[in-house]
Amino acid sequence: MNQRSALAGIVLTAVALSGSHARLAASGERHDSRTLVLDVAIDAHTLSLNNNNPADPGNPRRGTTFIVYGTIFPGGTIPSGVTPFDPNGPGSIGTWVCRGVFLADFSEIMNGTASLTVDTTQMFLLTTDRNAIVTEGFEGNVGVTTHRVVVGGTGRFDGVRASVKRETIGVNRNGASDGLFDLRFTFEVKDED
Numbered sequence: 001m002n003q004r005s006a007l008a009g010i011v012l013t014a015v016a017l018s019g020s021h022a023r024l025a026a027s028g029e030r031h032d033s034r035t036l037v038l039d040v041a042i043d044a045h046t047l048s049l050n051n052n053n054p055a056d057p058g059n060p061r062r063g064t065t066f067i068v069y070g071t072i073f074p075g076g077t078i079p080s081g082v083t084p085f086d087p088n089g090p091g092s093i094g095t096w097v098c099r100g101v102f103l104a105d106f107s108e109i110m111n112g113t114a115s116l117t118v119d120t121t122q123m124f125l126l127t128t129d130r131n132a133i134v135t136e137g138f139e140g141n142v143g144v145t146t147h148r149v150v151v152g153g154t155g156r157f158d159g160v161r162a163s164v165k166r167e168t169i170g171v172n173r174n175g176a177s178d179g180l181f182d183l184r185f186t187f188e189v190k191d192e193d
Contacts, residue, residue, distance in 0.1 A: 036162075036187040037075025038124065040096045041087035041172050042068055042180035059106045068180070070096035072124060078169060078182045085172040085182060094126040100139075109141060116140050122148070124185075131155035133187075135164050142168050142181070150187070161190040 046069040049060055060066070071087045072094035078085050100120030108114040116138045124133040132155070137148030150162040165186040173179040 032191050034189045034191070036189060038093075038185045038187070039073040039075055039078040039169070040070040040183045040185065041073065041078055041085055042070040042096075042098075042183070043087040044180040046070075047180065060102045061105050062102055064102045065100070066102070066118075067097070067099045070098070070180075070183075072096050072126065075184065075186075078172075078184075080169045080182075082171045082173060082179075083182075085170075087172055094124060097123040097125065103138070112141060114141070115144060116146075121151075126157075129154060131157060133157045133160065133162075135185075137164070137166070139166065144168075162187045164188075 046067075048067050050065045050067075052060055052064045071089075071092045073091055074093060077091060098120050100118045102109075102118050103116055104114030109117045118139045120137065120139055122135045123129075124135070126132065133153045134151050135148045136151050138146050140146050146166050148164040148166055150160060150164060152158075153160045165188075167184045167186075168181050169184045170182045171179050172182050
């Protein structure tokens with residue numbers, strides 16, 4: 001599949017999955033890329049830590065691995081700040097799966113001495129794994145914007161070339177005290193050379 005076909009697939013999938021709500025627009029004056037924005041609400045109940053000290057299960061250490069799931073929404077759906085936004089609410093256009101490893105101890109993350117906190121692989125399943133985008137990269141403390149690379153895709157996203165900006169936009173409480181982060185991903189999809 002050539003790059004133009006991959007881009008067309010992204011446009012068609014985004015529009016088909018979310019009606020007119022997905023934000024896909026030309027990126028300023030540049031004619032060599034397009035922008036796709038997706039919001040993700042992480043579901044705190046799906047977080048699982050591994051390789052952690054059993055005597056201190058709530059404190060991940062450097063090297064602790066984890067997996068967590070979230071729900072994908074069209075860009076601009078999730079409000080910023082601490083909100084009651086429900087990751088399992090209506091309007092989802094897919095499932096987000098994140099697996100990774102901590103690059104710092106929890107104490108370093110909490111006191112702000114670790115700027116990069118985890119290294120993750122994230123899968124954006126836009127309805128199923130037949131139409132998925134896979135990204136790789138670092139994440140930082142809240143308020144730290146990071147940039148990721150698209151390492152591949154399936155179905156309509158096979159062969160796509162893109163980079164991704166990741167921002168934390170808030171925390172979803174969902175009526176409980178154990179919410180997790182809401183994220184915004186801005187994909188810069190490269191047109192065919």
